[in-house]
Amino acid sequence: MAYTSSLHLPKHLLLPSPRRTRHRRPSSFVPVSAAANKINGGVNGHHAPEKPALPNGKAPQHINGHGNGHGKKGVNGHVNGRHAGNNRIHLSVSTGGGGGQDGSGLRVAFQGAPGAYSEFAAKTALPGCETVPCRAFADALAAVERGAADRAVLPVESTMEGTALRNYDLLLRHGLVVVQEINLFVHYCLLAMPGVRAAEVRRVISHPMALAHCGRALARLGVDPEPVEDTAGAVEMLRSGRMLDTAAIASPRAADLYGLDVLAHGLQDESWNVTRFLLLSRPSAVAALPVDAAAGGATKTSMVVAHRGGSMMVVLKVLSAFSSRGINLTKLEVINNDGAAAADAGSGAGARPPVVILDTSARGKPTLRAFPHVLYVDCEGAAHDPRVHEAIQEIETFAVFVRVLGCYAADSTVYDLQ
Numbered sequence: 001m002a003y004t005s006s007l008h009l010p011k012h013l014l015l016p017s018p019r020r021t022r023h024r025r026p027s028s029f030v031p032v033s034a035a036a037n038k039i040n041g042g043v044n045g046h047h048a049p050e051k052p053a054l055p056n057g058k059a060p061q062h063i064n065g066h067g068n069g070h071g072k073k074g075v076n077g078h079v080n081g082r083h084a085g086n087n088r089i090h091l092s093v094s095t096g097g098g099g100g101q102d103g104s105g106l107r108v109a110f111q112g113a114p115g116a117y118s119e120f121a122a123k124t125a126l127p128g129c130e131t132v133p134c135r136a137f138a139d140a141l142a143a144v145e146r147g148a149a150d151r152a153v154l155p156v157e158s159t160m161e162g163t164a165l166r167n168y169d170l171l172l173r174h175g176l177v178v179v180q181e182i183n184l185f186v187h188y189c190l191l192a193m194p195g196v197r198a199a200e201v202r203r204v205i206s207h208p209m210a211l212a213h214c215g216r217a218l219a220r221l222g223v224d225p226e227p228v229e230d231t232a233g234a235v236e237m238l239r240s241g242r243m244l245d246t247a248a249i250a251s252p253r254a255a256d257l258y259g260l261d262v263l264a265h266g267l268q269d270e271s272w273n274v275t276r277f278l279l280l281s282r283p284s285a286v287a288a289l290p291v292d293a294a295a296g297g298a299t300k301t302s303m304v305v306a307h308r309g310g311s312m313m314v315v316l317k318v319l320s321a322f323s324s325r326g327i328n329l330t331k332l333e334v335i336n337n338d339g340a341a342a343a344d345a346g347s348g349a350g351a352r353p354p355v356v357i358l359d360t361s362a363r364g365k366p367t368l369r370a371f372p373h374v375l376y377v378d379c380e381g382a383a384h385d386p387r388v389h390e391a392i393q394e395i396e397t398f399a400v401f402v403r404v405l406g407c408y409a410a411d412s413t414v415y416d417l418q
């Protein structure tokens with residue numbers, strides 16, 4: 001049995017701050033503040049102007065007040081509960097691999113066919129990059145590991161469903177580091193072969209996340225959902241199979257790319273549907289330039305903490321390690337893949353195996369280790385910020401294992417696909 005619970009401190013839900021984003025965006029992408037009039041909650045085939053708001057209906061605003069006080073000392077210590085001091089991690093951001101500021105010269109692997117949301121995320125983060133389609137997310141990560149790509153892009157959480165646990169599992173099984181985050185506003189459309197009417201549609205195919213995000217709309221339509229690898233791949237299948245009783249859920253851009261009709265816009269059950277993607281790199285490709293120096297702005301550190309479980313006390317201790325130093329958390333996800341804990345929680349969640357994490361800390365070959373109790377933590381500040389570093393050291397005193405997944409420029413902008 002497994003259960004998860006999460007406390008998302010929703011900085012990534014915020015509208016862009018007035019400061020200019022450091023990303024250059026392609027003309028097809030605009031921040032949500034400028035583009036939000038296209039959001040429409042129903043299946044009605046046209047856009048109703050609606051201003052985006054946080055789910056509580058209030059105007060978005062920044063809710064944390066802590067500065068970073070980044071130290072400039074390069075502390076390249078990968079942190080680990082057992083072998084602290086043995087480890088190495090590059091706590092920096094870089095376009096790496098010879099890429100320019102806009103990602104030109106970089107190959108970014110993504111799951112899906114051209115037109116997938118992950119490809120848009122890659123192009124939004126690094127407009128000049130070359131995107132490399134892969135069949136599965138695991139293939140995208142493997143492409144980076146063997147040098148066939150410089151980055152992989154992975155959706156890791158969404159406002160509608162929380163953490164994409166399977167993708168987090170993938171991230172942890174590999175030795176790649178997080179170098180960038182990107183939040184994308186996801187609009188879903190119902191697409192069909194030219195001339196097909198909504199009443200003729202019996203089946204809808206798409207990526208499982210897209211089908212889950214549109215559950216109510218699909219129930220209203222009375223159609224059978226069928227998962228396929230990715231949204232754009234679904235569109236490609238419709239086209240190549242000339243399917244006349246089937247529709248796909250995908251982006252308006254995919255409709256343009258493949259020449260399909262849009263039967264309905266805004267299919268998602270919630271109008272506010274933001275997906276957070278991470279860009280991953282080989283550790284060796286990341287320049288040893290302190291992240292805050294490179295970004296000139298706020299930084300974030302992502303980590304995974306494995307512990308012995310037994311109570312929520314460990315969560316309090318982790319919170320205390322950060323809060324006593326005035327460090328804000330932007331994510332805290334509690335994973336307990338342990339039968340007793342799940343039964344107590346009455347979650348009804350299906351069994352999940354322990355979380356498998358690649359331990360890159362030892363001098364020898366990296367090894368895969370399984371842990372039933374883990375926390376996924378994102379905090380503000382760079383891992384080499386003395387306060388963050390100390391907080392991690394404190395956590396190491398009671399955790400079984402800690403791995404810093406990456407340290408990167410925080411980007412709270414929500415980008416919208418036009």
Ligand SMILES: O=C(O)C(=O)Cc1ccccc1
Pocket residue numbers: 111112115116117118119155186207209210229230231232275
């Ligand atoms: O299938 C795609 O297009 C993807 O990139 C995966 C995905 C699906 C739904 C929301 C965000 C990413």
